[in-house]
Amino acid sequence: MRRIYLEFDIGRQVPPTVLMKLREPPTSGLFQFECTGLEPEFAALRSAGMNPTAVSAAGQILFEHLNKHESIRAELARALGIDRSESFPIYVDVSNIEAKALPWEALFSPDREFLALDPRWPVGRIIPGRRPVSPPWTLDRPLRVAAILSCLGVPAMDEYLALVEGLNKVRGTYELRLFISENELWSEIEPDLPPSVSLFKVPQDHGELRERIREFRPHVLHLFCHGSAVGTPHLEVAVSSDWSNPDEGSRHRLETREIADLIDVPLCLPWLVVLNACESAVTLDPGPGSGSIAESLVHEWSVPAVIGMRESVLGANAARFTRQFYASLAATLAPALSGPVRSLHIDWAGLVVAAREELCRKPTAGPVSVVAGGAKEWTLPAVHVLPHMFHLNVGDPPPSRQPQLEAAVVEMLLAAVGDSMPLATLRDFLRHRDERLAETLTEPHGRRAPARSEPDGRLAERHTEPDDGR
Structure with a gap:
């Protein structure tokens, strides 16, 4: 698969400057990146009352700063000239503090408009991992998804229905291990639970939650819960008793280490963690070594792909994202789950394109191309991946x-x-x-x-x- 892979570094000049390099396709030379993130277009994007062109204005500033340099401009032109049947993803290495804060998902070309809303040019973020990995990864059927739906004060019914609806598009078998904390939700869904879904209450004990997830060996771990970048970035997962005393907060506070503890890193599972939680892909600490939950799971624990949210998200938008994302995942995996395909390449940023489009669909506001210019919700999902392209080998299910x-x-x-x-x-x-x-x-x-x-x-x-x- 062809892709553009941009890397950033800090120069040794005084004062220091941000330099960028085109790592893929390999090109010699370092180029000064003059975008500071302090431009008024980015301030307008962060404001509560955005104008109808706030997203496109910020995205165009980013594109223009990349397009200043001849080598990068030539590769961007080559990428943007492909046919509709092709794909040429754009990935940005955000291990540099100056790069990670920029809204790369909003990249806007005056000729091609928003790149991340077109399946030809998905936009993602690359984070080098500290732990060694051994690609390719393996899919041993059926597809296994573990999901924690526990967002104190926010009913998870819509998220549950979206998750099941998306996964039901899998042509082949899947298994969903579901952890919830709402007694009302349990009572509503348990009598008619699909055969592919097993239902558990979120345990009081973190160790028990870890064992329940690890024994399942999920390919995908999905979390719908509260998140915050205040202090140390963390997620908040409630247990049933928390709903009776919501002012006391959620029992489980999961920082990056606690989330990584839920998965079995040596097994290279899961391949994907979906953090459908506020601020799960942002850090408020500008210091070196700081990182969001999504970034840290990739960097510190070498999880192949993590999707997080760059700002707060509404519950309704979270469900819309989930439904379309898992439908896209199902469509991508279908040839391997029920057909003869024995190997598969997955571009994780590409799987988010249709979900971004779904977040732009507002019937009363006009077409997607118009809504996208002033509605930043679709830019909030941020896809973080290891530098390796993700290649999946399909194994036979264990013999009966x-x-x-x-x-x-x-x-x-x-x-x-x-x-x-x-x-x-x-x-x-x-x-x-x-x-x-x-x-x-x-x-x-x-x-x-x-x-x-x-x-x-x-x-x-x-x-x-x-x-x-x-």
Whole structure:
């Protein structure tokens, strides 16, 4: 895949200057980047009452500063001249403090308008990772998504429906492990839960949440919760009891290390973390070494791709983004999940284009091209990736155990314990070791036992009201 990859550095002059280099396609020479981020166009973009051209004005300033230099101008012209069937993404290395604060997602060419709203020119951010990685990555079917939907004071029903609707476009199987904290949401969705979805309450204990996620080995981790860049950037995840005392805040405060602790970094899983939370891709600390949650997950932990939000987002916009993004992910993975494709290249910035367009769709305000000029919501999702292009090898699903062997093991267990151990207790004991084998245990007359469990391991009957402490 061809792409433009711009890198920034600080020169040794006094006073220091910001220099940029075209790393891909490889070009010799360093060029002074004179955009400071203090221009009035950027101040107008940050203001609450934006004018109808605030986004395009800021994006055009960025484009003009890149276009000043002959080598970069030539490559941009080559990229912008491709056919509609092609793609030429534009990535900016934002490990430099001066580069990370700029709204690259708003890049605007007078001839081509907003680049990030066209599938030919997705815009993303590159962060070098400190930990070694071993691409290519692997997809062992089915697609597994773990999602924490717990935003205190903001009902997660829309986010849940958007997530399931998007994933339902997967041609092939997927599994969604869902963690929620709202008792009302549990009561509404649990009776008609799709077979591909398993439902849990957000545990009180961080370690238990970590184990529940790690054992699932998700390809994608999705978080819908509060976020803040004030102080140390962090997310706030509520448990059920927090909804009774909202003034006390959420139980779990997750900084970058705690989020990384939820995933199994040595396994290179997940490939993608989606932070559908306010300020998850921004830092208010201008000092060296500072970074947003999204940036730090890539840089410190070498997560291949992280999508975060550069400012606060409305719940309705969060759901609109989720629905369209996962529909795009499903469409991209479909040939691998249900077809003969054995390898796949994924451009993560490209998967966000349709979601950006969706955030511009306001029927009463005019076409996307008009709305985009004065509505910055579509620029807020920021895609952070490692420098490596993401290549996915598709593996076969783990071979099924022979049914005869499973039946024999079950018979031996039942014979060994007799009536001394309740069937539910035996099943819970097994579930921590072999969940599939645990679900083969049935009552003596052949009725399959309930499959879902509460986070503490107790069986959750289909219509049991959730306890108010979990």
